[in-house]
Amino acid sequence: MGDHTLDGVEPVTDRIHHNSWSANLEKPIHGDRRDAVVAGALEAVEHTAPGYHVNLVTHGAHGRPEEYLGPALREAFGGGVEWSYVEQCGCGGHVLRVRVFEREPVTHD
Template identity: 65%
Template structure:
């Protein structure tokens, strides 16, 4: 599994493999301050998602729509994923659904 941060004060977005669809919260205050952390932890989340399922990446609204900074990074890092913009959250964040192919 990728290591999104060498900083022991930053809690990882996932601690296990996910064999069902799930959501990763990438909209905490530390995510608002660090777009690279958002990208890194999004990659961690996709890597931890089992084939045939999906992960909803909930990203901080301060960075704008994830298609503009996250999608190219994920497509470069992974084969066999499909990206879908779901909606804007009531809290201001954005939801990208990443389907992991079997």
């Protein structure tokens, strides 16, 4: 797994989640920078233990997330994940649920 953090963008999480959880990708920087949403989504998935899912709550400025996150998730994780669109939030954002299957664990040097 790679380092998907971006300069000037706060990390989405700092630990591996051994439960299902939600990642907030609706901050103002996420509205301004779609690359921050993609990087945060990849980071969130990397930090979700196999057998669980992460709800990616994305900024509404970029439309439905599966259109731009789907290719990024496929490239980064191949068949190790599957995703489904959940809903549009009342605030305009969107929720994409990503289920994580068995894969190599994330290690930090």
